[in-house]
Amino acid sequence: HMVTVRYADGKGWYEPRVEARAPIPMDPASAVLHYAQEIFEGLKAYTTPDGGVAMFRPDANAKRFGLSAQRMAMPALPEEIFLKSLHEIIAIDRKWIPEGEDGSLYLRPFAYASEVFLGVRPAMEYLYLVIASPVGPYFSGGVKPVSVWVTPDYTRAAPGGTGAAKCGGNYAAGLSAQAEAIEHGCDQVVYLDAVERKYVDELGGMNVFLVLDDGTLVTPPLTGTILPGITRDSVIKLAERAGRRVEERAISLEEWREGAASGRVREAFACGTAAVITPIGVIRSLDGDFTIADGGPGEVTMGLRKELVDIQRGRAADPFHWVHKVL
Ligand code: PMP
Numbered sequence: 001h002m003v004t005v006r007y008a009d010g011k012g013w014y015e016p017r018v019e020a021r022a023p024i025p026m027d028p029a030s031a032v033l034h035y036a037q038e039i040f041e042g043l044k045a046y047t048t049p050d051g052g053v054a055m056f057r058p059d060a061n062a063k064r065f066g067l068s069a070q071r072m073a074m075p076a077l078p079e080e081i082f083l084k085s086l087h088e089i090i091a092i093d094r095k096w097i098p099e100g101e102d103g104s105l106y107l108r109p110f111a112y113a114s115e116v117f118l119g120v121r122p123a124m125e126y127l128y129l130v131i132a133s134p135v136g137p138y139f140s141g142g143v144k145p146v147s148v149w150v151t152p153d154y155t156r157a158a159p160g161g162t163g164a165a166k167c168g169g170n171y172a173a174g175l176s177a178q179a180e181a182i183e184h185g186c187d188q189v190v191y192l193d194a195v196e197r198k199y200v201d202e203l204g205g206m207n208v209f210l211v212l213d214d215g216t217l218v219t220p221p222l223t224g225t226i227l228p229g230i231t232r233d234s235v236i237k238l239a240e241r242a243g244r245r246v247e248e249r250a251i252s253l254e255e256w257r258e259g260a261a262s263g264r265v266r267e268a269f270a271c272g273t274a275a276v277i278t279p280i281g282v283i284r285s286l287d288g289d290f291t292i293a294d295g296g297p298g299e300v301t302m303g304l305r306k307e308l309v310d311i312q313r314g315r316a317a318d319p320f321h322w323v324h325k326v327l
Contacts, residue, residue, distance in 0.1 A: 001092045002131050003085040006114075007075055009124035016081070018088050021131060031113035031123040038168040039068040040110035042273050043230075044135070045090045045326060047097055048314040053327040055107075056312050058086055060230045064166060065109065067228075071165040073122035074111060082109060085130045090326050093132050101313070102137035138275040143297055143305070145281030146270060148190045148203060149181035150253060152286045155194035156201060156225070163201070163225035178204050184284050188270065192253060193225065199250040201225055203270050207232040208280070210256065211267035211300045216245040231271040231308075237320060238307055256283065260292045267298030269305075276312075277305035 113123030157163020259265030310316035
């Protein structure tokens with residue numbers, strides 16, 4: 001199925017519908033096709049041990065959707081409409097949620113400029129939709145470290161740009177870098193900052209953390225050029241609650257490389273909705289490749305992963321009330 005809600009200037013959000021998933025008619029002059037005024041979110045619904053269905057922090061996705069809308073000069077969608085639309089699609093597509101441990105129903109809420117015109121200005125009509133797709137485990141046969149390529153050619157976001165928004169254009173601009181990573185035999189691209197090309201921003205679809213030899217976690221700060229990941233935020237809160245030191249500060253590629261050589265950097269991991277927490281194995285760059293420790297999954301990384309997955313799946317207490325029961 002799909003959920004649709006329309007928006008028109010002066011009228012607000014109207015005509016909410018749940019209907020069979022089908023192509024959406026679109027005029028060739030629809031604004032989104034020309035100027036990419038579009039935003040989206042991604043989250044999962046999954047079964048819990050008691051036979052229910054849950055989502056992880058959907059209110060955080062709703063808030064980020066609002067911030068993305070603001071950046072892209074789009075009207076805010078009330079949080080209640082966002083959450084209700086997720087509930088509706090889960091209820092009607094319950095049978096598409098894979099049973100058991102590993103699978104989930106990936107939910108994709110998005111909104112785009114549907115107004116028909118060719119001038120360059122914020123549109124006055126929008127369509128909000130939710131579609132869903134079952135997904136299997138991100139890793140079949142155990143967690144595998146990802147390999148990453150530090151792109152020398154591309155940046156993801158500059159100060160004042162759209163890096164903190166989840167808009168389609170960011171991903172379009174990243175496709176060449178992702179292709180470059182694959183050419184170099186890597187799973188993901190690492191973006192450096194656009195100004196000095198020195199500091200690590202994030203991966204193509206995940207945030208980055210280092211684990212230092214004293215147990216401290218270090219992650220790049222939210223300065224507007226990286227996506228404020230919900231998994232990133234969850235990792236920080238869990239680590240701090242456990243008494244671990246967390247530093248949100250710039251990490252230079254050199255600190256990473258030298259730390260890996262000296263043993264100061266013990267582990268590195270990436271995190272995001274799709275893979276939750278995943279170790280980073282080898283880092284490739286024009287200045288040479290390096291690995292952290294033996295390139296295998298680190299203890300702190302795997303511990304955090306287990307802690308987070310156990311909360312999500314209802315096997316551990318949920319101290320921050322992150323798990324949102326749906327059915
Ligand atoms: N950075 C980028 C560029 C992403 O696409 C994602 C995935 N949404 C993330 C980070 C991780 O965000 P989250 O933990 O909210 O999935």
